[in-house]
Amino acid sequence: MTGLNDNELCEALRQGGESRELAFSELYRRYASRIYQYARRILNESVEAEDILQETFIKFLGVIDKETVIENVPAYLLRIARNLSLRTGSKKQITVPIEDYHSIFNEAPMEAEETSKILQMSLELLPKDQREALVLQVYGGLSYIEIADVMGVPMTTVRNWIVRAKEKMRKIVAPYFQGQQ
Amino acid sequence: MATSDNAYSDLIHLFIDGEATEVERNTLFNALKDSPELQEEFSSAMELKKAFASDIMNLQPPSYLESQIAERAGILVAVSAAAANAPVVVNAVSSAASSVAPVATGLLSKGVLTMIIGTSVGILSTVGIIKLTSNNTEKQPAPIERQVAVTQPSSRTAPTFAKADELTPLNIPQANLTEKAVATGSKTLKARTNTVQREHLNANTPIAKGTKQSIRDIATLKQNNNQPTLDQANLDANNVKPFNPSDRPKGEESTVMLIASATPKLPETHVIDRESSRLRSISQFEGMEMTTFEKFSVRVSGIALSKLYQGRTDANVPFWQDAQVALKWDFDGSNTIGAEGGNEKFPLYLSSGNGTYQDFKSIYWGGASWTRTLREFELPFGIRPEVRALAGISNAGPIFKGSIGFTMPLTARLSFLVDGEWTMLPIQSNGSNLIGNKLAAIAGLSFHF
Numbered sequence: 001m002t003g004l005n006d007n008e009l010c011e012a013l014r015q016g017g018e019s020r021e022l023a024f025s026e027l028y029r030r031y032a033s034r035i036y037q038y039a040r041r042i043l044n045e046s047v048e049a050e051d052i053l054q055e056t057f058i059k060f061l062g063v064i065d066k067e068t069v070i071e072n073v074p075a076y077l078l079r080i081a082r083n084l085s086l087r088t089g090s091k092k093q094i095t096v097p098i099e100d101y102h103s104i105f106n107e108a109p110m111e112a113e114e115t116s117k118i119l120q121m122s123l124e125l126l127p128k129d130q131r132e133a134l135v136l137q138v139y140g141g142l143s144y145i146e147i148a149d150v151m152g153v154p155m156t157t158v159r160n161w162i163v164r165a166k167e168k169m170r171k172i173v174a175p176y177f178q179g180q181q
Numbered sequence: 182m183a184t185s186d187n188a189y190s191d192l193i194h195l196f197i198d199g200e201a202t203e204v205e206r207n208t209l210f211n212a213l214k215d216s217p218e219l220q221e222e223f224s225s226a227m228e229l230k231k232a233f234a235s236d237i238m239n240l241q242p243p244s245y246l247e248s249q250i251a252e253r254a255g256i257l258v259a260v261s262a263a264a265a266n267a268p269v270v271v272n273a274v275s276s277a278a279s280s281v282a283p284v285a286t287g288l289l290s291k292g293v294l295t296m297i298i299g300t301s302v303g304i305l306s307t308v309g310i311i312k313l314t315s316n317n318t319e320k321q322p323a324p325i326e327r328q329v330a331v332t333q334p335s336s337r338t339a340p341t342f343a344k345a346d347e348l349t350p351l352n353i354p355q356a357n358l359t360e361k362a363v364a365t366g367s368k369t370l371k372a373r374t375n376t377v378q379r380e381h382l383n384a385n386t387p388i389a390k391g392t393k394q395s396i397r398d399i400a401t402l403k404q405n406n407n408q409p410t411l412d413q414a415n416l417d418a419n420n421v422k423p424f425n426p427s428d429r430p431k432g433e434e435s436t437v438m439l440i441a442s443a444t445p446k447l448p449e450t451h452v453i454d455r456e457s458s459r460l461r462s463i464s465q466f467e468g469m470e471m472t473t474f475e476k477f478s479v480r481v482s483g484i485a486l487s488k489l490y491q492g493r494t495d496a497n498v499p500f501w502q503d504a505q506v507a508l509k510w511d512f513d514g515s516n517t518i519g520a521e522g523g524n525e526k527f528p529l530y531l532s533s534g535n536g537t538y539q540d541f542k543s544i545y546w547g548g549a550s551w552t553r554t555l556r557e558f559e560l561p562f563g564i565r566p567e568v569r570a571l572a573g574i575s576n577a578g579p580i581f582k583g584s585i586g587f588t589m590p591l592t593a594r595l596s597f598l599v600d601g602e603w604t605m606l607p608i609q610s611n612g613s614n615l616i617g618n619k620l621a622a623i624a625g626l627s628f629h630f
Contacts, residue, residue: 024256028247036242053242057250116236137198138233139240144200159200163191170222170229 006030006073013064028057031074035081037139042085042132044120052088056081075146078136082150115176122172130165133158189219193226478517480507482598482625484525503543507550509627515554521571522547525604544606546580548573554588564589569600578607584623596627 004012004026012023035056039049059080063070070076123131129151136147144162148155192209195201201209213219482505505523512518526543550571559565564587571582586600600623607616 021251021256024251024254025247028250032242032247033237033240036246037237037240040240050243050246053246054250054253058253061254061256113239115232116239119232119236139237144198159195162198163194166194166226166229167187167190170226173229173232174225 007070010064010070010073013061024061027073031077032057034074034139034141035077038078038081038135039085041120041123041135041139042082043088044124048088052081052084055084059084072146072149074140075142075150078140078142079150081140082132082136118173118176119169122169125172126165126168130161130168133161134165134169137162189216190222193219193223197226197230476511478509478511478627478629480509480519480521480598480625480627481505482507482523482600482623484523484602484621484623505623505625509550509552515556517552517554519550519552520547521550521573544575544577544580546573546575546606548580548582550582560587562589567598567600575606580604580606586623588627591626594629596629598625598627599623600625 004023006027009023009027012019013027014020032053036049036053039052040046043049043052056077060077063076123135126134133147133151136142136150137144140147142150144158145155147162148158151158189209189212192201192205192212196206196209213223484503484505503523503525505521505525507519507521509517509519522545524543524545548571550569552567552569555566555568567586567588569582569584571580573580573582582602582604584600584602586598588596588598590596602621602623604619604621605616606619
């Protein structure tokens with residue numbers, strides 16, 4: 001199954017039996033991490049990210065069973081994950097306590113585990129659209145044009161959002177990297 | 182050019198993302214040549230990219246999610262997520278043949294937990310990891326996984342739940358192992374297992390179903406050894422180099438997959454749902470009355486509202502006639518055998534020898550019964566239909582009974598029953614042997630112990 005492209009795997013999913021089993025495993029292997037990482041960074045919650053990953057694949061399999069042709073599987077999966085995350089995220093207010101933010105940067109350089117924490121906090125300081133586009137690009141592995149399709153905005157908008165977001169993040173985390181050197 | 186120039190900053194990010202056009206790339210390269218500040222900014226942007234890459238490596242979904250999703254979607258999983266994700270060269274898998282082991286089983290429904298002794302075909306499944314460290318000093322690149330697992334029930338014949346505390350403790354070395362080796366990496370492990378750390382091999386470990394079935398593609402080498410060792414795992418499957426712990430670099434943590442049969446010790450707070458092959462916490466059933474039905478019961482019943490055929494059909498039958506007593510043994514939660522006896526009056530013409538007739542004949546009877554409780558048709562309040570058949574002997578000759586009715590738990594040890602009962606026994610009428618049929622209503626109580 002590793003040699004099959006996504007469309008062939010989707011076809012195998014519809015066939016049922018062992019083909020379905022193997023195709024699912026291969027698609028999961030290819031895209032589960034991306035979906036999970038996207039959800040983790042958007043929601044900043046591991047349990048909710050697990051739920052998003054589960055629900056995304058369940059919905060995806062349901063769509064596949066309806067004979068729907070999917071041109072871009074990872075983008076489609078991330079679109080589902082995004083919709084689910086938006087629904088989940090709208091129920092809670094994401095905030096970064098100022099004291100936490102400062103404490104990170106006032107302390108001595110930290111290890112890789114803290115890098116993750118800093119990135120998450122930095123992401124949450126970004127405007128929502130910029131964060132969304134950036135996470136889809138970095139963690140979802142989508143191209144600018146795919147992100148434009150998922151978010152339903154022009155590609156030039158996505159391009160601006162992402163470079164703005166990255167530049168802001170670069171400036172936020174630069175002191176941390178300098179401290180590490 | 183100032184490094185704060187947004188245009189160049191944008192180009193840096195576009196270039197790193199692989200989204201810059203050729204013109205943009207050339208523009209950026211030309212600017213970078215002459216601007217140390219921009220070079221520093223570029224370096225900083227690359228650090229950000231590395232940080233993202235590091236973050237991505239650290240953010241991996243839990244390995245059990247794959248089987249959970251597959252289970253929800255009704256798909257048997259072909260890949261152990263951990264095996265697929267880990268840079269594993271060889272997994273050596275040990276598995277035991279299914280064993281027939283007596284375990285405590287029970288049924289949980291509508292707030293009533295019935296614990297009974299039955300026979301379960303198959304074994305339980307879960308996976309753990311043993312970390313093994315090599316003492317060798319040579320450096321070798323590829324890590325090896327050695328995992329410990331327990332295979333899966335192969336049969337659904339047992340009742341729905343197993344009582345956790347009567348399962349034998351998990352003891353991998355004592356397990357009857359069948360060694361299996363499988364190449365992973367490009368070839369994935371055909372096992373629907375959830376990989377968990379050994380220390381998590383406890384009640385919180387989801388037990389996936391289908392494990393035994395899913396290892397069908399794994400190359401097998403039966404060792405029939407009673408103790409798994411690393412040597413047993415050194416199997417050259419699918420042209421993968423055998424694993425030799427002495428080849429491993431010093432201090433390297435290596436793990437190799439083993440699957441062994443055993444029945445894990447589970448805390449008393451959990452039961453195994455044999456339908457989904459998952460552990461369930463009894464706390465899930467909080468708020469439900471949990472009643473333990475014992476295997477033995479005594480039943481006392483009264484007979485009322487009877488009518489006799491082939492006899493004195495117009496006799497004035499007393500509303501509350503006689504009684505019957507039964508000692509019963511419930512051997513699987515649904516089927517009960519018992520010894521019963523009773524005394525009943527039958528409205529027969531019975532010559533008293535002086536030219537008159539008695540209105541009733543009283544008989545004593547005893548026999549063996551079988552009762553089937555239809556749990557699948559359980560009604561509210563735990564009311565369950567039941568059917569019963571009895572064959573016995575009476576002082577009037579052979580006697581046969583059949584009944585159908587309902588039983589309802591009143592307390593943990595007491596239940597109430599109402600049955601419609603049909604009785605057949607031979608009678609004599611004017612010197613002829615006839616078959617008497619009697620219909621009656623029965624009400625009674627069962628005490629379970």
